[in-house]
Amino acid sequence: MARSQETIDLLLTRRSAKALTMVEPGPSEDELQTILRAGARVPDHGKLAPWRFIVFRGEARGQFGAVLRDVYARAQPGATNDQLDFEAGRLTRAPVVVAVISRVTPGIKIPEWEQLLSAGAVCQNMLIAATALGFGAQWLTEWYAFDAKVNEALGLGENEKVAGYLYFGSESVPKDERPRPELSEITSEWAAKG
Numbered sequence: 001m002a003r004s005q006e007t008i009d010l011l012l013t014r015r016s017a018k019a020l021t022m023v024e025p026g027p028s029e030d031e032l033q034t035i036l037r038a039g040a041r042v043p044d045h046g047k048l049a050p051w052r053f054i055v056f057r058g059e060a061r062g063q064f065g066a067v068l069r070d071v072y073a074r075a076q077p078g079a080t081n082d083q084l085d086f087e088a089g090r091l092t093r094a095p096v097v098v099a100v101i102s103r104v105t106p107g108i109k110i111p112e113w114e115q116l117l118s119a120g121a122v123c124q125n126m127l128i129a130a131t132a133l134g135f136g137a138q139w140l141t142e143w144y145a146f147d148a149k150v151n152e153a154l155g156l157g158e159n160e161k162v163a164g165y166l167y168f169g170s171e172s173v174p175k176d177e178r179p180r181p182e183l184s185e186i187t188s189e190w191a192a193k194g
């Protein structure tokens with residue numbers, strides 16, 4: 001593969017956009033396919049494909065929002081209408097949302113840890129692909145990724161977990177930089193003792 005300074009620049013400057021400030025248009029069908037294919041292209045020990053994707057577009061976002069509203073209302077009986085409306089609108093913040101589902105096969109040679117890590121790599125590949133296509137992207141879990149009732153409505157099986165809800169859309173506000181760790185603080189060079 002040819003050297004690609006553009007890829008390096010993207011990796012060294014990429015920032016998440018905020019779902020709350022995303023606007024139409026979102027990725028087209030073709031662009032979404034590219035994002036999903038990039039997601040499915042990650043390292044995957046044992047060729048297990050220990051992940052699957054659920055796409056939310058159009059009215060499905062509001063319909064899933066109705067589930068979030070309902071679950072939230074039951075869990076928080078004192079919630080105000082404004083809070084419930086916010087829950088109902090979570091997925092409509094962005095034109096397209098993809099839930100990346102980690103599906104782990106227990107008891108096999110490939111450790112569960114590695115299968116989970118592969119799902120994280122899927123999320124990051126999708127963020128990078130969406131950014132390269134010119135879209136804003138954000139990886140969120142918020143509360144609903146961890147809620148049993150929401151996950152039931154999502155149709156998750158026994159060994160499935162939400163790795164992330166990935167929000168994709170056009171950006172409406174500029175992104176500023178955020179502090180990054182000093183490499184010297186997180187990197188060391190291994191050397192033999194003695």
Ligand SMILES: Cc1cc2nc3c(=O)[nH]c(=O)nc-3n(C[C@H](O)[C@H](O)[C@H](O)COP(=O)(O)O)c2cc1C
Nearest residue numbers: 014015016017018138139140141142143163164178
């Ligand atoms: C697994 C995972 C879950 C996340 N969930 C949330 C979340 O629920 N809410 C939130 O504000 N940021 C969440 N983030 C952080 C954002 O995705 C993102 O890292 C942050 O906005 C800054 O990102 P950037 O360094 O890519 O610009 C999550 C990140 C990861 C890796």
